[in-house]
Amino acid sequence: MERDFLCRYGVYQIYPISFCDADGDGKGDLKGILGKLDYLQSLGIRTLWLSPVYPSPMWDMGYDIADYFNINPIFGTMDDFDRLMEETKKRGMRIVMDLVVNHTSDRHPWFLKALGDPSSPYRDYYIFRPGKGKERKTPPNNWTSTFFGSAWKEVPNEKGMYYLHLYSEHQPDLNWKNEAVYQSVKKIMEYWMDKGVYGFRCDVISEIYKDSLEDGKKGSLSKPIGSEHYIAKRGCHQILKRLRKEVIEPQNGVLIGECYGVDRNQAKDFLGDELDTLFGFEITDPGLLRRHMRPKDLKRILISWQDLSCNGNYFENHDQHRAIGKYVREGPFEKEGAKMLIALLCSLKGIPFFYQGEEIGMKDYRSLSLSDSHDVVRKFLDAFLKGYFVPKPLREYLSRKYGRDDARAPMAFTSQEGHGFTKPNVQPWQKFNELSDRINVAVQEKDETSLLNFFRQCLSLRQSDDALSLGNIHFLKSDPEVLLFLRLKGEEKRLCVFNLSEKEKVVPDVIIENNTKTLLLSNYYQKEIEESLLPYECRIYKVV
Ligand code: NOJ
Secondary structure, X not given: OHHHHHHHHOEEEEOHHHOOOOXXXXXXXXXXXXHOHHHXXXXXXXXXXXXXXXXXXXXXXXXXXOOOOOOOOOOOOHHHHHHHHHHHXXXXXXXXXXXXXXXXXXXXXXXXXXXXXXXXXXXXXXXXXXXXXXXXXXXXXXXXXXXXXXXXXXXXXXOOEEEEOOOXXXXXXXXXXXXXXXXXXXHHHHHHHHOOOOEEEEOOXXXXXXXXXXXXXXXXXXXXXXXXXXXXXXXXXXXXXXXXXXXXXXXXXXXXXXXXOOOHHHHHOOEOOOEOXXXXXXXXXXXXXXXXXXXXXXXXXXXXXXXXXXXXXXXXOOOOOOOEOOOEOOOOOHHHHHHHHHHHHOOOOOEEEEEOOHHHOOOOOOOOOHHHOOOHHHHHHHHHHHOOOXXXXXXXXXXXXXXXXXXXXXXXXXXXXXXXXXXXXXXXXXXXXXOOOOOOHHHHHOOOOOHHHHHHHHHHHHHOOXXXXXXXXXXXXXXXXXXXXXXXXXXXXXEEEEEOOOOOEEXXXXXXXOOOEEEEEXXXXXXXXXXXXXXXXXXXXXXO
């Protein structure tokens, strides 16, 4: 039931520090979100996923939590949070919290106690191991961190002892083999569920359970060494089954999993009695030396992940580049392309996830120097590559490609100074995108043909249409760069066609031959051209 709600209405992700700043310190906050609820409601949004708002040293922008039961003062207070809960409830909206429990911050009291006293029970909350070799100078195994370099850090003041961190050294991994960790996380979840949140988006949940600490075989930029020992292990499935049964089901909540490193077949095992939906990563990767994903690759990946009973469909989030430039080419047809992607999210089976700014087509920075970057990945990667004497242009290319600053630019609501994100004269925590004067909410509100208004149209169509939101999907043969499918529910039938390329394409025969069709939605305004699909054209028909 709850899954159906998400399938129909979709989810909108807020990256709080970049959404809206009410108190004028240059950083977004909960009051800022509160002030934008009317806007979000006008889009048709019913579920908000908040990236972490807990107290954190912000090494990894809140994905390093120092206290799971409070609100980070930069975002406000618990009273602000309670108000947000109340106001969203009044509007029939729901809140999903980010739950980061693969690791904590190294400032979390559990970790501080574990460091302070090796005999503390909190020592076993984490994964401490002695190093190898006579003097224990070699880390316990060869695993690498997702953020580059060894996944082990020597404990300060304890020579030869290491702790595991799959991300930065400021994010020590929890030991999920310890039942006390399970019980502590259960308490955290119950606390927020009791406050009325709808559920959780579980950060890198596929890797919480380390099956063994043996050396790993091989790795790559997107697959750290050792990952075969912790991705999608049986122990992880058992934990999720328990959490679902004990915490989520009794309160009719939802669990959304970020499943890093999981292939499509492994992904299937997470659905059903574990997660409601998940994010796979195949969709995020256009290839090592590409910025733009080829339409035929996009088509192949989309089709294969639709095999899942309930995929989390997304193009953007706070870790990824913006969709324009990645899935559609920048240039004369980018607006049509961005509309096509939104229509696609609103037509596929599964749950559509939107990221703040996607509704207005925010783009990557034209340029962002390393000194203006706040992202640890960009900084770590640059430093790591320096160690390998990688030539500067390649280093810059790679650190920009894997860096995550682009989607984190402050949201642009207006053309005025501060862009409605913050007060005029206030320096935002990260630079505004260079195009914020032109690409913002206010400009698009006034334009009937804007992406913003098209977004509203698409979402409202999905929400009112059982076939599009809950139907089965059936793909039809078509040009390698055209996606053609049916959505079917009972007697209801929708025929959807998406030209994923910026080339003109022939309209598939099945469309031309059908004379019982009515056009429900298209991203072009002129009358449909019978024989040709324009660049990035999409059409959704009702067929009887
Ligand atoms: C995935 C989050 O989306 C990302 O922002 C974070 O850095 C890692 N998990 C580690 O928590």
